Amino acid sequence: MSGEKMFAVTTSLRNNHNEHMKAMEISSVLNIPYIPRKNKNINEMFCQNKLEGILVAGSGRLTYKYQGGDLFFHLGMVKLRIKEIINGKTDQMIKALDLNPGDSVLDCTMGLGWDSIVAAYLNGEGEVTGLERSRIISFIAKEGLSGYCAGDPELEKAMRKIKVICCDYNVFLKKQADNSVDIIYFDPMFRIPAKNSSSMEIMRPLTDRSTLTREAIQEALRVARRRVVVKETRNSTEFLKLGIDKISGGRYSSVSYGIIEKGGGGCLQ
Structure with a gap:
């Protein structure tokens, strides 16, 4: 993708040994150049090395700096969503997933993992x-999920159990066995500009903005034991294109969830 053509890793200006070692580790894992900071500002490093983006291994935080802004791991609305669920409010995604303790979930469009975290918090020992x-x-998400201090042991437990895989879902699904995961979830909405979410807009140039296809849904139905759920904008024509006629969502919500149950519920001709 355009945002990943040329990038490197460095440290913060006031770096220490730990930051240096972390930057070297990232360089090795991602197979990208490590560029010593040497008191240079980020703009100088962009120009001198013809980079489109730089991962900065700072003290306690990994940040990707590029023309779209600064991308780093954070929890977004996760804590609020979980608090509202605990207080008895319906979370429309969880309702659409029909998530039960022990259910396994495959989030095919993870981003920074916010939906995955909410699912992981509620599905008990489920994967x-x-x-x-x-x-x-995917690297920022993996680092954040494994090391971010959320100040809540149960939330951190949920974050730590999430398995992050850097892969195109079309490729991944074809390699999975039939009926091998309970619920499969798609949120292909990065193709649409997010007017009210600066975090999503910062990620958008780096994401897969291709349209979800019927072929991908068919593969997901083969792999899923219970259901496939697709998030879309309210009244989206994508549901019709995908052959989904069972729609769930809040009365005043800007998004809806298309549901296809294994065995035919929700349609897909």
Whole structure:
């Protein structure tokens, strides 16, 4: 993708040994150049090395800096969503997933993992796997999920159990066995500009903005034991294109969830 053509890793200006070692580790894992900071500002490093983006291994935080802004791991609305669920409010995604303790979930469009975290918090010992095509986003998500201090032991437990895989869901699904995961979830909405979410807009140039296809849905139905769920904008024509006629969502919500149950519920001709 355009945002990943040429990128490197460095440290913060006031770096220490740990930051240096972390930057070297990232360089090795992602197979990208490590560029010593040497008191240079980021703009100088962009120009001198003809880079489109730089991962900065700072003290306690990994940040990807590029023309779209600064991308780093954070929890977004996760804490609020979980609090509202605990207080008895319906979370429309969880309702659409029909998530039960022990259910396994495959999030095919993970991003920074916000939906995966909410699912992981609520499915008990069930497995949660997140797929993210972007090397940058998947790496930041993996680092954040494994090390971010959320100040809540139960939330951190949920974050730590999520398995992050950098892969195109079309490729991944074809390699999976029939009926091998309970619920499969798609949120292909990065193709649409997010007017009210600066975090999503920062990620957008790095993400897969291709349209979800019927072929991918068919593969997901083969792999899923219970259901496939697709998030879309309210009244989206994508549901019709995908052959989905069972729609769920809040009365005043800007998004809806298309549901296809294994065995035919929700349609797909």
